[in-house]
Amino acid sequence: MANNIDWGNLSFGYFKTDFNVRSYFKNGKWGELETTDSETINIHMAATCLHYGQEAFEGLKAFRGKDNKIRIFRWEENWKRMLNSAKGVMMAEVPQELFKKAIFTAVKLNSKYVPPMESGAALYIRPLLVGTGEQVGVKAATEYLFLVFVTPVGPYFKEGFKPVSIQIVKDCDRAAPLGTGNIKVGGNYAASLKSLGRAHNEGFSTVLYLDAKEKKYIDEAGPANFFAIKGKKYITPESTSILPSITNMSLVELAKDMGLQVERRKVQLEELSEFDEVGACGTAAVISPIKKIVDRETGKEYVYCKDGKAGIISTKLYDKLRAIQYGEEPDKYGWVSVVEE
Numbered sequence: 605m606a607n608n609i610d611w612g613n614l615s616f617g618y619f620k621t622d623f624n625v626r627s628y629f630k631n632g633k634w635g636e637l638e639t640t641d642s643e644t645i646n647i648h649m650a651a652t653c654l655h656y657g658q659e660a661f662e663g664l665k666a667f668r669g670k671d672n673k674i675r676i677f678r679w680e681e682n683w684k685r686m687l688n689s690a691k692g693v694m695m696a697e698v699p700q701e702l703f704k705k706a707i708f709t710a711v712k713l714n715s716k717y718v719p720p721m722e723s724g725a726a727l728y729i730r731p732l733l734v735g736t737g738e739q740v741g742v743k744a745a746t747e748y749l750f751l752v753f754v755t756p757v758g759p760y761f762k763e764g765f766k767p768v769s770i771q772i773v774k775d776c777d778r779a780a781p782l783g784t785g786n787i788k789v790g791g792n793y794a795a796s797l798k799s800l801g802r803a804h805n806e807g808f809s810t811v812l813y814l815d816a817k818e819k820k821y822i823d824e825a826g827p828a829n830f831f832a833i834k835g836k837k838y839i840t841p842e843s844t845s846i847l848p849s850i851t852n853m854s855l856v857e858l859a860k861d862m863g864l865q866v867e868r869r870k871v872q873l874e875e876l877s878e879f880d881e882v883g884a885c886g887t888a889a890v891i892s893p894i895k896k897i898v899d900r901e902t903g904k905e906y907v908y909c910k911d912g913k914a915g916i917i918s919t920k921l922y923d924k925l926r927a928i929q930y931g932e933e934p935d936k937y938g939w940v941s942v943v944e945e
């Protein structure tokens with residue numbers, strides 16, 4: 605392990621590691637996986653990723669357990685999702701074997717950057733697929749670059765597993781109902797930057813987006829899915845413009861196992877006043893418990909965690925998922941892959 609890093613104080617930011625891996629798609633096929641220590645890419649100035657947003661990315665993590673083993677969480681799901689993203693914006697599809705080899709190689713080559721368990725930090729893995737071929741007309745590229753880099757990260761929200769406040773906005777959408785909200789492409793993020801930046805300036809950790817058409821239903825919480833606990837129910841929105849979160853998918857399984865009833869359905873804004881616990885979930889933070897939701901337009905406030913602490917069920921779900929990720933609990937779902945060093 606690299607011993608000059610202050611693991612406990614890492615931010616969710618870019619931290620240079622030693623190597624990244626790349627494969628180029630040309631003449632209809634993927635090339636051999638290449639390893640490099642370069643942090644830059646050299647592409648054509650008319651590349652489609654630059655002009656027309658032809659790109660997709662993924663985010664997953666590797667964890668070092670007490671037993672010192674490195675575990676990658678549910679990478680197959682990230683591969684499937686990247687495949688959907690590629691189809692969604694007409695890009696070359698990355699075969700499962702190439703995806704697997706790329707992430708495992710990137711982690712192995714940088715294994716000294718996988719943080720120790722006690723730090724609460726992890727190694728973030730960022731697969732990226734971009735159209736590199738040149739086009740001037742609006743058309744899919746014929747050449748692509750698939751790249752994976754890794755970077756050690758601390759908890760996403762500076763507060764860690766502590767409740768945060770978020771803001772409902774009605775003057776901005778991150779994705780159209782039948783647009784690209786359900787795939788992980790950069791354009792959705794570009795569309796959210798302004799409202800997210802404003803929310804941060806106004807003291808909120810993220811934005812709660814509503815359905816773009818009617819502004820009646822809850823979509824998701826910035827780059828994280830939304831869920832709520834009501835009695836013995838785990839409720840999470842169903843919408844065509846939500847990105848299917850692998851964390852959410854996993855929490856649903858854990859919730860069922862804990863005896864909760866799972867409801868995936870449209871969730872009305874007004875229901876916010878009926879929930880016992882609410883949270884945002886994603887790879888970065890697993891769960892960010894939410895203590896307050898403020899409607900920016902009406903000023904209406906929904907308050908949770910009145911004792912300042914995360915709810916009991918959110919805490920249980922969080923602890924359970926973390927325990928599986930770090931290899932503390934048996935992996936009965938087959939979610940983790942140990943990296944052979």
Ligand SMILES: *Cc1c(COP(=O)(O)O)cnc(C)c1O
Binds near residue numbers: 663788828
């Ligand atoms: C990546 C992402 C998530 C979280 O997905 P995970 O697989 O749980 O990390 C949620 N919403 C959006 C918009 C995302 O891009």
